[in-house]
Amino acid sequence: MRTARWAAVILVGIGVLAYSAWLLEFVLSTGLSPLHDPAWRLLTAEPVFRTAHLVAGIAFLFGGPPMIRLAPVHWTGRLSAGAITVFGAIVLAETAFPGNVVIEVLTNLAFVAGCVGVVLWWPSRWRTFAAIGLGLVLVTWLGVVVLGQFGPDHFLGLLTRIQLLIRAILLAAGVAYVLRFTPGGSHS
Template sequence: MPLDHSRVRPVVVLLALGALAYTAWVLEVVLHTGLDPVQTYVSELAAADQPLGGLFRATDLTAGALVFCGAVWALWWCDRRPWSVVGWWGLVLFGAATVADARLPLSCAPTVDPGCAARETAGLVPATHTGHAVSSSLAMAGALVAVVALTVAARRYGRWAVLARVGPLLVVLELAVTVWTLAAIAAFEAGRGTWSLGAGQRAQVLLVAVWLGVLAYAVSRENRV
């Protein structure tokens, strides 16, 4: 339903800032992290033993909190049709799980540290590794639900014209890189190399951020959630 712009503006601002914070890992282009972006997990940038880990944990925490608050605000004012509600709840899950991700960092970087990988396999790493795996999975599950459901809502309910046009392409690309990332993780855990795991996962999170930006812009143009 159409809303007063003052009610929609917080959603736009929070989602746009959340999308920006969620791309903070691109700072590795100009900062010396010592990690290969093609081969390493994005999460390894925020590992407890990494020199810039605190920076990347802070940006993850900020991104998750911003998206969570934006999605909760949207749920309060959304039109209650099924695809919209499911999509906003997906973003609530994404935001909350991303906050948890930041609070449950890896203790070391398994793709570049054989000792870390061996300890992880033997179960000799802190419980945060398991917690991080769970929260990361939930974050991406929430993102996928949101990307699909809100894109469907845009097309089915005749709203958010920009998202309705661009969203389907982003959905296809997001699903493709998610399959790539999952296959690469399976290969790494089986000892068969990384399969450019880092590139796939970075593409995955970048597409989520782009989609969030498109959603924020679409909501701002049509003044409704």
């Protein structure tokens, strides 16, 4: 279990860092508007973003199986841990096909499934955080869908970057939970 824990922490941690590489747009010249251009356009703006996204996808894809091993046997734990593996595969697909609507929907569905799993699995202190995260995932997804109907220049960039931030925070919370998890002990 110790090896699985460290494998999960390291791989998902690398995934979170690489997935957060979009923050580099504030120091690199991309020619994109963080307010209006959707975040997925970064994948075609500079090779560093596509490379970081690829690293994130691989890290999540391989970080999911150790998370599944650490998760309780019941379906809620398996759902949330398995969602990380699915998310990794979706991130890899997004790297190859940026801006694909089906991939965007699948990304959000993976996060909703993962959040639902942890809301039903984690103990109360952690569950509250996960429930807030689930609400934010749903609200930002709805916002992206609504703003997307208006076309460019309607703060779609801002909302998609908020989505990326929320996802990174939720994944980092999963890593923190694994670090605090004590096999055979409490799940505080």
